[in-house]
Amino acid sequence: MSAMNVRKADMKQLKWLVAAAMLASAPVWSHHSAAMFDMQKTVVVSGTVKEWQFMNPHSWLQVMVVDAGGKEVQWSFEAAAPAGGGSSPNSLLRKDTFKPGDKITVETHPMKDGRPAGILGAVTFADGHKWIPRQLGPPPGAPPAAPPSPPPAT
Amino acid sequence: MRRRSILSAFALSAVMAASTWVVAQAAAPQPDAKAAAGAAFASSWDEFQALKAKAKGGTVFTPMTVPDWSGIWRRAGNPEAMDASPIVEAMTPKYKAAYAEKRARIAKGIEWDRLSWCLPMGMPRWLADPWLHEFIVTPKQTWMLYEQLQEERRVYTDGRGHVSDAVALPQWEGDSIGFWDGDTLVIHTNHMKAGEYWRGAPDFSFQVSTIERWRRVDADTIEAQLTVYDPVSLSHPVHLTYTYHKIKDPDVRIDYDSCEEGNNNFRTAEGGTGTLLPGEPGYRDPTNFGIPEVAIDSRPK
Numbered sequence: 001m002s003a004m005n006v007r008k009a010d011m012k013q014l015k016w017l018v019a020a021a022m023l024a025s026a027p028v029w030s031h032h033s034a035a036m037f038d039m040q041k042t043v044v045v046s047g048t049v050k051e052w053q054f055m056n057p058h059s060w061l062q063v064m065v066v067d068a069g070g071k072e073v074q075w076s077f078e079a080a081a082p083a084g085g086g087s088s089p090n091s092l093l094r095k096d097t098f099k100p101g102d103k104i105t106v107e108t109h110p111m112k113d114g115r116p117a118g119i120l121g122a123v124t125f126a127d128g129h130k131w132i133p134r135q136l137g138p139p140p141g142a143p144p145a146a147p148p149s150p151p152p153a154t
Numbered sequence: 155m156r157r158r159s160i161l162s163a164f165a166l167s168a169v170m171a172a173s174t175w176v177v178a179q180a181a182a183p184q185p186d187a188k189a190a191a192g193a194a195f196a197s198s199w200d201e202f203q204a205l206k207a208k209a210k211g212g213t214v215f216t217p218m219t220v221p222d223w224s225g226i227w228r229r230a231g232n233p234e235a236m237d238a239s240p241i242v243e244a245m246t247p248k249y250k251a252a253y254a255e256k257r258a259r260i261a262k263g264i265e266w267d268r269l270s271w272c273l274p275m276g277m278p279r280w281l282a283d284p285w286l287h288e289f290i291v292t293p294k295q296t297w298m299l300y301e302q303l304q305e306e307r308r309v310y311t312d313g314r315g316h317v318s319d320a321v322a323l324p325q326w327e328g329d330s331i332g333f334w335d336g337d338t339l340v341i342h343t344n345h346m347k348a349g350e351y352w353r354g355a356p357d358f359s360f361q362v363s364t365i366e367r368w369r370r371v372d373a374d375t376i377e378a379q380l381t382v383y384d385p386v387s388l389s390h391p392v393h394l395t396y397t398y399h400k401i402k403d404p405d406v407r408i409d410y411d412s413c414e415e416g417n418n419n420f421r422t423a424e425g426g427t428g429t430l431l432p433g434e435p436g437y438r439d440p441t442n443f444g445i446p447e448v449a450i451d452s453r454p455k
Contacts, residue, residue: 031272031302032419033265033353033427053440055416057272060440062432076431083285083301083411112263117431 031057037109046105052098056081077120198363198383202342212333215293221337223289227398233282233352241356249387253356264426267353272413274305276326281396282352286408301408341366359386374400416440
């Protein structure tokens with residue numbers, strides 16, 4: 001991975017990033033509104049994991065990033081929580097999903113106010129493998145939802 | 155090139171997952187409110203009594219025959235994507251105007267959810283959000299457990315009535331009594347707090363009361379039909395349907411959900427949602443909040 005950096009997605013990648021990141025992050029349920037995040041904007045941030053805080057009501061990934069001026073900045077990325085089925089060892093979020101020292105690149109919808117934080121989107125590790133946020137939907141293996149029954153006549 | 159192929163795969167998987175979610179939502183539409191919601195009854199209590207009379211007082215179960223709803227269940231989909239139109243259509247002018255104002259504020263990015271204070275959802279939002287549910291069914295009580303803030307409900311099916319108005323206070327989950335009509339648990343709930351149906355949805359008043367009909371549709375599906383009465387916010391009852399799928403992963407548990415220790419959200423001056431970041435005044439370190447300082451270094455890695 002190259003030196004840590006922050007940059008806006010270039011035009012070539014933007015159409016994929018916007019479509020994918022919006023779909024990937026929007027349905028993840030949380031205990032607060034997503035209004036503080038700019039869901040129309042995607043930025044890519046590279047850095048080193050400082051701490052993975054896997055907990056309720058939200059998990060946070062703390063990443064140390066060197067900005068364009070060479071200054072080290074801590075970015076905070078909000079993720080889903082153990083609650084909601086996330087505590088399963090088979091879920092996509094685990095307590096060892098990210099480890100201190102991991103070199104990663106994060107796609108994120110950033111805070112509207114410009115502070116160094118955003119929603120945790122797809123993460124690419126140094127070896128090229130990728131972690132993608134889970135979707136809210138029927139649990140794995142669940143059959144398609146049946147039409148609801150009509151209300152009983154009274 | 156490699157980057158682009160990864161992104162393409164990411165986009166495709168996201169679209170596939172989103173499609174699944176859309177199908178699930180589309181398969182659970184809200185029935186027509188007027189036709190479904192027992193508009194012939196003056197109150198939810200009248201309808202509940204009629205349902206009970208029709209069930210001849212209710213089905214009596216023993217511990218051996220009571221319906222099996224064991225397991226962990228979760229509602230599919232994002233409640234913010236639910237169709238609010240049956241509610242909006244029935245709303246009184248005051249509440250309709252308040253909802254329009256709420257949506258206008260949300261459109262400007264100004265939104266606050268009381269969950270961000272670590273307050274409960276309460277009824278009837280209890281049915282909407284996709285945290286984990288569990289049902290402990292016995293002949294005389296059904297405990298309806300919920301992961302979010304341990305919002306448990308107790309439904310008494312032993313024939314008792316509601317808590318007396320003289321002592322009842324508005325409660326997050328209200329006061330619930332019920333009976334069994336075959337394999338369907340029919341519940342009447344009153345004494346609830348005012349709130350919203352789900353985040354960003356219309357509001358309802360302290361005068362809300364509900365009828366629920368819960369049934370295990372098949373091995374992997376439980377369905378709840380909700381009829382909402384609220385003479386203050388609704389001109390007629392509204393009917394909503396919620397579907398829950400069984401979580402098959404045996405390692406999923408409903409653990410204690412502590413909201414406070416990791417919550418750095420606050421309500422902004424304009425009424426929106428803010429969050430404190432590490433290093434900012436008032437930031438609460440979620441990893442060690444409430445832990446004795448001497449024990450911090452003993453945390454499992």
